[in-house]
Amino acid sequence: MADGTAAIPLRNFGKADIKVSALAMGGHHIGDAPDEKIAQRLIDRAVDRGITFFDNCWEYHRGKTEEWMGRALKGKRNGVFLMTKVCTHGRDRVLAMRMLEESLRRLQTDHLDLWQVHGVVFENDPDLFIRRDGAAEALTQAKKDGKVRFVGFSGHKDPAVHMKMIGTGFPFDAVQMPLNPFDANFDLSFERLVLPELNRRGVAVLGMKPFCGTGEPVNKGILTAEEVLRYAMSLPVTTTITGMEKEEALDQNLRIAQGFKPLSATEMQSLRDRVRSQAGDARFEPYKVSLKFDNPEARMAHDFPLDMKQKEVQEMFGAAMNTGKPYPKLQAQ
Amino acid sequence: MSAQGNSLPKRPLGKTGLEVSILGMGGYHLGTVEKQSDADRLVHQAIDAGINFFDNAWEYHSGRSEDLLGNALKGRRNDVILMTKVCSHGRDKKVAMQQLEESLRRLQTDHLDVWQVHEVVYWNDPDKIFAPGGAIEALTEAKQQGKVRFVGFTGHKDPRIHLKMLSHNFAFDTVQMPLNCFDATFRSFEQQVLPELQRKGIAPLGMKSFGGSGEMLRNGAVTPREALSYAMSLPVATTISGMDTPEVLNQNLEIARGFQALDKAAMQALRDRCHAYSGDGHLELYKMTLKYDGPIGREQHEFPTEEQLPL
Numbered sequence: 001m002a003d004g005t006a007a008i009p010l011r012n013f014g015k016a017d018i019k020v021s022a023l024a025m026g027g028h029h030i031g032d033a034p035d036e037k038i039a040q041r042l043i044d045r046a047v048d049r050g051i052t053f054f055d056n057c058w059e060y061h062r063g064k065t066e067e068w069m070g071r072a073l074k075g076k077r078n079g080v081f082l083m084t085k086v087c088t089h090g091r092d093r094v095l096a097m098r099m100l101e102e103s104l105r106r107l108q109t110d111h112l113d114l115w116q117v118h119g120v121v122f123e124n125d126p127d128l129f130i131r132r133d134g135a136a137e138a139l140t141q142a143k144k145d146g147k148v149r150f151v152g153f154s155g156h157k158d159p160a161v162h163m164k165m166i167g168t169g170f171p172f173d174a175v176q177m178p179l180n181p182f183d184a185n186f187d188l189s190f191e192r193l194v195l196p197e198l199n200r201r202g203v204a205v206l207g208m209k210p211f212c213g214t215g216e217p218v219n220k221g222i223l224t225a226e227e228v229l230r231y232a233m234s235l236p237v238t239t240t241i242t243g244m245e246k247e248e249a250l251d252q253n254l255r256i257a258q259g260f261k262p263l264s265a266t267e268m269q270s271l272r273d274r275v276r277s278q279a280g281d282a283r284f285e286p287y288k289v290s291l292k293f294d295n296p297e298a299r300m301a302h303d304f305p306l307d308m309k310q311k312e313v314q315e316m317f318g319a320a321m322n323t324g325k326p327y328p329k330l331q332a333q
Numbered sequence: 334m335s336a337q338g339n340s341l342p343k344r345p346l347g348k349t350g351l352e353v354s355i356l357g358m359g360g361y362h363l364g365t366v367e368k369q370s371d372a373d374r375l376v377h378q379a380i381d382a383g384i385n386f387f388d389n390a391w392e393y394h395s396g397r398s399e400d401l402l403g404n405a406l407k408g409r410r411n412d413v414i415l416m417t418k419v420c421s422h423g424r425d426k427k428v429a430m431q432q433l434e435e436s437l438r439r440l441q442t443d444h445l446d447v448w449q450v451h452e453v454v455y456w457n458d459p460d461k462i463f464a465p466g467g468a469i470e471a472l473t474e475a476k477q478q479g480k481v482r483f484v485g486f487t488g489h490k491d492p493r494i495h496l497k498m499l500s501h502n503f504a505f506d507t508v509q510m511p512l513n514c515f516d517a518t519f520r521s522f523e524q525q526v527l528p529e530l531q532r533k534g535i536a537p538l539g540m541k542s543f544g545g546s547g548e549m550l551r552n553g554a555v556t557p558r559e560a561l562s563y564a565m566s567l568p569v570a571t572t573i574s575g576m577d578t579p580e581v582l583n584q585n586l587e588i589a590r591g592f593q594a595l596d597k598a599a600m601q602a603l604r605d606r607c608h609a610y611s612g613d614g615h616l617e618l619y620k621m622t623l624k625y626d627g628p629i630g631r632e633q634h635e636f637p638t639e640e641q642l643p644l
Contacts, residue, residue: 090613123519124612187456187493280457281634290623291644302613304621305644 006259008050011238013081014173014204016150020053020081020239023229023257026208027056027084029243031065042250043072047080049254055206055241056107057085057118058099059297066106077109083174085118085154088135089301090128096138100147114174115139115148119298120155120165129153130168139170150174156209156287157294159193166194172203176241178287179207181231181271182217185279188288191235204238211242212284213293222275226256231271234262339591341383346414346570347536349483349506351446353386353414353571356589357538360389360417362575364398369405375582376405380412382586388538388573389440390418390451391432392629399439410442416507418451418487421468422633423461429471433480447507448472448481452630453488459497462486469503483507489541489619490626492525499526505535509573511619512539514563514603515549515611520620523567536570541617543574545625548616554607558588563603566594618644 010019025046033039056066084103088096117135130136139151152174175198177190184191198205210232217223232240244250287293299306343352358379366372389399417436421429450468462468472484485507508530510522517523530537542564543550564572576582610616619625622644
């Protein structure tokens with residue numbers, strides 16, 4: 001490295017003979033950057049400093065983040081491991097395949113390295129996924145067609161939902177989930193209830209929400225950014241995906257990830273112990289106990305209420321540039 | 334009622350020796366009426382029709398529900414089985430005992446028939462309630478002092494939290510929980526908690542037979558008669574229902590009078606029909622969102638307010 005810092009460690013992607021960076025760039029926050037130029041600069045800088053894993057999703061900011069990332073990765077596509085997600089939320093294979101074509105077009109590529117089912121959060125999502133004509137068939141088809149190399153799923157709600165998804169028997173290559181010291185202490189813990197099973201199966205584990213999705217534990221001074229991110233990266237995972245919509249956040253995380261050495265078992269336990277008294281009710285994990293992190297798209301597909309007068313929903317609609325009508329672009333085709 | 338077939342049936346309240354009407358009057362909805370005379374009319378009509386179980390909570394409408402019920406029960410206190418709930422939300426015995434005194438004063442009585450820990454919905458609530466100096470000690474002390482006859486707890490979130498409460502093997506007399514034809518096949522209190530209560534001889538108190546605010550009826554999946562009949566056919570002591578107008582009260586009374594439990598086939602048919610809508614919990618918002626979690630519990634657990642995080 002030109003500035004004398006060590007490289008970001010690379011790790012195996014599950015059982016595949018592929019290596020990806022232990023720190024990954026989250027797609028949602030790319031769309032929170034003030035403009036495309038800044039987003040592009042962030043992505044450029046991430047690639048230059050050794051981040052190879054890029055996360056995205058069909059529904060983030062109504063496609064804006066995929067479009068921005070697609071343009072930013074022009075000429076660099078083959079140097080990165082590109083993931084995006086499909087947002088059927090229980091709907092069928094045909095819709096999933098149309099979303100795949102849209103994602104490929106926006107990302108300006110002919111294939112994805114990883115394509116995941118997004119937002120598996122409701123208890124019947126696994127049933128709807130594996131049913132005849134469900135999204136599972138799209139994953140299989142897309143792999144066969146060479147449009148995606150690997151497939152997986154993502155969700156932030158309940159380890160039981162993840163285990164139900166794994167229990168469908170579908171051969172997932174990757175699984176994404178929240179992993180942080182608060183999760184470790186809570187009754188509904190992905191670290192305790194899902195991670196060991198994935199490790200046993202050799203599935204690539206993608207950690208997310210190391211800062212609890214909100215940054216609150218750091219903002220409130222409970223843990224430092226370094227403690228939080230080092231905790232997540234020290235778990236037996238392939239990579240840790242985190243949002244970095246500002247250069248300072250990116251640089252801070254790069255500093256932690258470059259030359260990263262995992263914490264010892266004692267250091268891990270001490271971090272868990274420090275947050276125990278504030279972890280038991282999930283006050284820092286709203287994604288597990290409220291609808292806050294459930295995208296309007298998911299709520300609509302499942303008939304959950306959307307009260308436009310409610311501040312939270314207004315924020316979500318604002319962030320997603322969502323009109324309240326599903327799939328305007330697809331319907332126009 | 335002259336014809337026995339037309340009276341409101343009663344059932345044993347667990348092992349307490351008390352008998353309760355199969356329909357109980359919910360305290361939260363009582364607090365939504367405009368004036369005391371509205372509450373008087375509802376409560377008196379309910380008692381005259383044979384309802385003898387009255388629900389309330391220290392925190393409902395900042396005490397208004399207890400005030401209204403206390404006034405309405407003047408002279409009739411001994412005709413009813415009176416329950417209210419303590420809202421310590423993880424705080425200690427002292428807070429609980431203070432709330433008990435307030436509840437007794439508002440309800441204008443020297444004792445409660447049933448006193449329950451309210452809204453056990455956060456995953457660490459059982460730990461806090463059973464911690465040394467916790468609310469569970471208030472339940473024991475209040476019983477010893479003769480200020481309450483029986484004790485229990487209530488919650489609407491997750492059967493696993495109820496089971497955590499029960500794992501302490503405390504001698505609860507009653508346990509309240511959502512029981513309806515949607516719960517039957519989703520994160521189910523009916524499947525996971527009800528059998529455990531029956532084994533222990535604890536009186537189950539059903540609630541949210543219509544989804545908490547009638548969500549299940551608006552959807553059109555079931556009629557009020559089907560929903561309430563389902564709930565009352567379960568092995569529960571009573572089904573507590575919010576009845577804020579004479580129309581709703583009459584509707585429920587009509588279903589409950591001379592009630593005959595649905596047979597197995599009819600119960601299964603309702604479960605099967607509701608299953609299509611139950612799998613993600615979107616009609617059971619109390620399980621899936623923060624919508625039914627009250628402001629005091631949120632404050633104690635440092636959660637955002639209803640305004641900041643409505644769902």
